Amino acid sequence: MSYSVGQVSTFAGVTVRTLHHYDKAGLLSPSDRSHAGYRLYNEADLVRLQQILFYRELGFPLDEIAAIFKDPHANPLERLQARQRQLNEEITHLQRLAQVAERAIEVQKTGVPLTPEERFEVFGEVAFDLSYATEAELKWAHSDGQREAMARADAHTKEDWRRLMGEAAAWRLELLAAFDDGEPSDGERAMDLAEEHRLHIARWFTSCPPDMHRRIADDFAADPRAFALVVPPSHQRPGLAAYTRHAVHANADRHTGPRTDSEEQR
Template sequence: MSYSVGQVSAFAGVTVRTLHHYDKAGLLSPSGRSHAGYRLYNEADLVRLQQILFYRELGFSLDQIAAIFKDPQANALEQLRARQRQLSEEIARLQRLAEVAQRAIQVQQTGVALTPQERFEVFGEITFDLSYATEAELKWADSDGQREAMARAAAHTKQDWRHLMNEAAAWRAELLAAFDEQEPGEGERAMDLAEEHRLHISRWFTSCPPDMHQRIADDFTADPRAFALVVPPSQQRPGLAAYLRQAIHANAARHTGGPGGIEEDG
C-alpha cells in the first residue's frame, strides 16, 4: 500500500516541509511515484520514518542519524549509549536546577518580605544577581554549609538584614580605607579585616572555616558578580578584589599555623 506526502504528514505528525527536508538530506526518499509524479511512501518507508523520529526525539542530529543508517550494526548501539549518557547528565543537571528553584521558592515563602523602598533601605547598592545565585547554588549544591546558609538567610527578619548589612558596610569602609592607604594585603591590618569578614559569614550564614573562606575569596577575582555582593561596583577600585583575596589567603595561612601564624581556633 502506498501513501501520499499529505497522508504521511497527517498520521506521522510531521510537516510536509519536514518530509521534503528528510528527502533532500537523503534520509528518507519515497520509494514510488504516482502516475501524476507525486511522491508515494510504502510500508518500509514508514518504518524508516519511525526510526528517524525516534532518533530525533532522543536529540540526534540528522548527520548522526545518517551515520547510523549507513551502518546500523556498527553505529546504532554506540550512538545510543553515548546519547543515554548525555541524557542522564542532562537529567541530573535539570534535577539540580529544580532543587535550586525549590529552595528559591522556600526563601520567597519564608523570607522577609520587603517593599522596593525597604529593599533599597536595607541592601543599598548591594544587588543579588539571579544567574550568579543559581550557579553558586549548583556549585555548592552538595555542601552542608550552603544548605545552612540558605536556611538561615530565609529565617532572617528585616531587622536582622538591616543589622548585618550595617555591619557589612562598616567593614567595607575599613577595607576601602586600608586599600586606599596602601596597607599590604598580607599585612596584619588586612588580615584582621579578612578575619572579620570570615566571622561575619559565620555569624549570619554558616560556619566558615579558613579553607572555605579561601574558596569564597577565589570567586571574588574569578567572577565580578561574586565580588559585587561584597563591594558594590560604585565603590570598587582596580585591584581591590585581588587585594581582598590576598588578605583572606594570608589570614587562612595565619590560622593554619603558617609562617608567623596562629593555630586554628576550635
C-alpha cells in the same frame, strides 16, 4: 501498498514540509512515484520514518541519524546508551536549575516581604545577581555549607538582614580605608579585617573554616559579580578584589599555615 505524502503526513503526525526536508537530506526518500510523478511511500519507508522520528524524539541531530543509517557497522545500541547517559545528565542539571530557581525566588524575597524602599534601606547598593547565584548554587550543590547558608538566609527576618548588612557596611568602610592607606594585604590590619569577614559569614550563614574562606576569596578575585556582593561597584577600586583575596589567604595562613603547591592546585 503505497501511501502519498499527504497520507503519511496525516498518520505520522509530521508536516509535508518535514517529509520533503527528510527527502532532500537523504534521510527518507520515497521508494515509488505515481504515474503523475507524486511521491509514494511503501511499508519499508514507513518503518524508516518511525526510526527517524524515534531518534528525533530522543534529541539526535539529523546528521547523526543519517550516519547511523549510512554506516553498516554502526551500533545503534551504543549510540542509544550514550544518549541515555546524556539525557540523565541533562535531567539532573534541569532538576538542579529548578531548585536554584526556587531558592533564587526566596533570595529575592529575602525571607520576608519588603517594599522597594525597605529593600534599598536594608541592602543599599548591594545587588544579588541571579546569574551568579545560579552558577554558585550549581558549583556548591553538594556542599553542606551551601545548604546551611541558604537555609539560614531563608530564616532571617528583616531586622536580621538590617543588622547583617549594617555589619557588612561597617566592615567595607574599614577595608576601603586600609586599602586607601596603603596597608599591606598581608599586614595585621588587613588580615584582621579578613578574619572579621570570616566570622561574619560564620555568624550569619555557615561555619567558614580558613580553607573555605580562601575559596570564597578566590571567587572575589575571579568574578566581579561575587565581589559586588561585598563591595558595590561604585565603591570599588582597581586591585581591591585581589587585595581582599590576598588578605584572606594571608589570614588563613596565619591560622593553618601556608598551603603546599599540591594543595594550591587542587
